[in-house]
Amino acid sequence: MSELKNLLANNRAWATRVERERPGFFSGLTHQQRPKYLWIGCSDSRVPANEIIGLMPGEVFVHRNIANLVVHSDLNCLSVIDFAVNELKIQDIIVCGHYGCGGVTAALAPSAGRVFDHWIRHVRDIAKFYRSEIEIESSLDAQSRKLCELNVAVQVVHVRESPILQTPSARGVTVHGWIYDLADGLLRDLTPMIDSVRALAPNATVR
Ligand SMILES: [Zn+2]
Structure with missing residues (x-):
């Protein structure tokens, strides 16, 4: 107490x-609040949105869940995106993952049958789809880092493909993919990675 x-x-x-x-x-x-950015990040306590981008209350609209996922049927996340785009008129959406993500690393191990395992099944699907890209990495740590990056890229595509972003009111909205390194406190832009994921997923209709 x-x-x-x-x-x-x-x-x-x-x-x-x-x-x-x-x-x-x-x-x-x-x-009123007039944040300029929507941040979709991991719940991990080491990756607090406002602090690592130096913003005060009122400056960033935030949604966080384990492994920073944007799931097509997650009304929580979709409601946040809807509100950000249609009410707050936010033009920049940042999906931010981080190296050393427990949710992502767990997706490379057998399921323990917990509720949590249902959630990270979405990450397991990504690991399966991009298995050849992940398995060329020799260590589990390197594989986890690659999956952390791929996961961000796929979630960016999910945001871009969401019906909310196909509406006229979302014209001009840009979705960015970043990753945070716990080891040095720095963010990295994953745009080149996201472009390669687009090529790897030819059915994706992204813009
Ligand atoms: Zn995490």
Whole structure:
């Protein structure tokens, strides 16, 4: 319980500091939010969206789940994309994965029959589809890194192909694929990888 009290104390200190540095910051956010970006990332505690891209509350709309998946039937994620595009008028969507992702690495191991395994079945499907690209990597770590990259690329394609992005109101929306390295705290743009996935998946109708 004392640890939770610490969290509340941390919050008071943070709010005080922000208000001191930027008077009126919180009252300015109470009536509306105008984030310029939608971030779709992993739930992993080491990859907090706002912190790693240096943005304050109000500047990035966030959806996170294990392994940063965009599943065609996931109404949670799809609702976030819909709201971002049609209400917030966001023009840039970032799908961000990370190396060392537990959800992705677990997809390279046998299923333990947990609920979690149902979720990462989506990643297993990617691992199967791109098996030859993954198996040329010699170590499990390298295979996991490759699958982390492929997973981002496929999720980017899923966003681009979603019906929401086919509507006129989504014209001009750009979907980016990034990956974060826990080892150095840096983001990398995976655009070349995404272009190769497009070639590997000829049935994909992406733009
Ligand atoms: Zn992860």
